[in-house]
Amino acid sequence: xxxxxxxxxxxxxxxxxxxxxxxxxxxxxxxxxxxxxxxxxxxxxxxxxxxxxxxxxxxxxxxxxxxxxxxxxxxxxxxxxxxxxxxxxxxxxxxxxxxxxxxxxxxxxxxxxxxxxxxxxxxxxxxxxxxxxxxxxxxxxxxxxxxxxxxxxxxxxxxxxxxxxxxxxxxxxxx
Numbered sequence: 001x002x003x004x005x006x007x008x009x010x011x012x013x014x015x016x017x018x019x020x021x022x023x024x025x026x027x028x029x030x031x032x033x034x035x036x037x038x039x040x041x042x043x044x045x046x047x048x049x050x051x052x053x054x055x056x057x058x059x060x061x062x063x064x065x066x067x068x069x070x071x072x073x074x075x076x077x078x079x080x081x082x083x084x085x086x087x088x089x090x091x092x093x094x095x096x097x098x099x100x101x102x103x104x105x106x107x108x109x110x111x112x113x114x115x116x117x118x119x120x121x122x123x124x125x126x127x128x129x130x131x132x133x134x135x136x137x138x139x140x141x142x143x144x145x146x147x148x149x150x151x152x153x154x155x156x157x158x159x160x161x162x163x164x165x166x167x168x169x170x171x172x173x174x175x
Contacts, residue, residue, distance in 0.1 A: 001106070001107055001111055001112060001113070001114060001153070001154045001155075002112065002113045002114070002151065002152070002153055002154075002163070003103075003106070003114050003115075003116065003126070003151070003152045003153070003154055004046070004113070004114070004115045004116070004149055004150075004151050004152075005115075005116045005117075005118055005122065005123050005126065005149065005150045005151075005152070006041075006060070006064075006115070006116070006117045006118070006147070006148070006149050006169065007118065007119065007120055007123055007143060007144050007145065007146050007147065007148055007150075008027070008031075008052070008054070008056045008057040008059075008060040008117060008118070008119060008146060008147075009027040009028070009031030009032075009034065009035055009056065009059070009060045009063070009146055009147050010027065010028050010030050010031045010034075010146040010147070011025045011026070011027060011028050011031070011056050011146075024054055024055040024056075025054075025055065025056055026055055026056060026059065027056050027059050027060065027063075031060070031146065031147065032063070034147055034170070035060065035063040035064065035147070036063075037170065038063075038064065038147075038169055038170065039065075040064060040065025040066075041064045041065055041066055041115070043065070043066055043067075043068070043115070045113060045115075046111075046113045046114060046115040047111035047112055047113055047114060048070065048106070048109070048111050048114045048115070049061075049066055049068070049069040049070065049114070049115045049116075049117075050069060050070045050071075050072040050075060050102075050106075050114065050115070050116045050117070050118075051066070051069045051070070051071060051072065051075070051116070051117040051118075052071075052072065052073075052075040052076050052116075052117065052118050052119060052122075053071045053072070053073055053076070054076055054119070057075070057117045057118060057119065058071075058117075060117055060147070061117045064117075064169075066115075066117070069117075072102060072116070074098045074099060074101065074102035075099070075102065075116055075117075075118040075119070075122055076119065092135075092136055093136070095121060095125075096125055096135055099122050099125050099126075100125075100158075103126075103154065103158065103160075104158050106154075107154045107155075107156060107158050108156075119143070120141060120143020120144065121143060123142065123143045123144055123150050124141055124142045124143045126150070126152050126160055127142035127143075127144075127150065127162065127165060128142060129159075129160040130152060130160040130161050130162035131162060142165075144165060144166030145166055145168065147168065147169045147170075148166040148167055148168050148169060149164070149166075149167050149169055149172050150162075150164065150165045150166055150167070151163040151164040151165075151167075
């Protein structure tokens with residue numbers, strides 16, 4: 001199965017290099033400008049489309065021309081240490097457990113091509129799985145830029161391979 005992950009458009013918190021877990025933030029004006037320049041994503045290329053229920057991800061999906069998606073709470077991203085739990089949140093290990101359960105379910109479903117509009121933390125986990133980086137630690141984040149697509153191949157056993165990382169949508173989607 002091919003899994004394309006698009007990181008949502010930029011938010012004010014992203015522009016200020018802040019992790020925002022306190023509220024459901026809208027896209028920044030810069031994201032609206034960038035999305036206005038993109039042609040719609042061809043949803044027909046995908047068997048399934050999943051979108052994080054966070055406002056910034058749903059707004060990105062709508063502005064990319066997606067309309068018939070599955071809202072998937074397991075795609076919400078959190079970027080924390082393995083055992084540190086944010087207030088009213090989860091540890092990084094709990095986050096990985098949530099993402100990996102979703103990934104196993106999707107891989108077992110028999111789809112050939114899946115699209116997910118998600119967050120940097122989810123993409124970071126998939127990248128680490130594909131490249132052999134430790135799931136926790138290293139001080140690095142492999143979430144890619146906002147409005148970039150990362151492409152993975154998921155085999156039936158759930159193994160993740162990296163095909164492409166953080167390709168700007170402006171170069172992926174024809175204008």
